[in-house]
Amino acid sequence: MAARSDAPSTDPSAEPAPQRAVFRMPLIAVVLLPVLAAFCLGPIATVNVWWSLLLLVPVLIGVAVLLTRTVVDGQAISVHGLRPTRRLRWEELDRLEFSGPRWAVAVGTDERRIRLPMVRPRDLPVLAAVSGGYLTFTAPPEPGSEAEPADADTPDGETPPAPAPAATPLAEPAEPTTPSGGRTG
Template sequence: MSSPVRFRMSRSALIPVLVLALCILPTAAVTWWTLLLLLVPVAVACWVLRSGTDVGDDGVTARAVLGSRTVRWTELAGIRIGERGDLWLVTTAATEVRLPVVRARDLPALAAASGGRLEIPALPQ
């Protein structure tokens, strides 16, 4: 069993989060309840670090900040490309699961990670 291929947001996305935290810090230091403002950059950092897509032997897992959803290979009917290049898994139950972080430009890497289980659909013109 091979380890899953992970598609994640670049860690350089944490730099603006750090800048945001530094900008919020003077306001947050005014009183005790304004310290809650620091939860905003913490939440954004959690989103950057957690969200992504894992492709493994058992299927494709879409990870969000507070949960994840795995679509097994036997449940997968295909892939839909959204209007902005985002990817959606279409299941045999006619539901769709958005793949975070993965875009249409990542289709060759996604197909390679699937081990031949996914075909690359034609890109819209």
């Protein structure tokens, strides 16, 4: 029996690139942050009628968490949140900056900087796949793999021996001293 030509391929390299990626806060943050804020502000909000307006803070936190996201597609990177939507086309992107495990910062060719919420270094393969070729990503070689380049100065690519550490002379012990004006014996 012949295989159907419209059957999905099981080869992972044959899968089409995603058209769009959305990076947003986890659902637990949508629930946990407003509840925690309401719990902490509750005792203060019961003092007076005017203090009860503090209960709007958990609502604002929930709205901010729901709205904050980064949307990446083939044309641009868009950042949504409480502020107006900021958009940076792939042609205008100069580089992405990461400061440790923090959120990425997209830097435009005009030095405009846009923080990308929830985009971390581990998301670079997804960004490269969605960018449509504007962004490329090559995974770093794993430690112990044969991807390390051979040294060009040595014959046959052999690694030169490491230089021996320089010997440092040991300091001679200091002579014991007696305190001045003190008695001995």
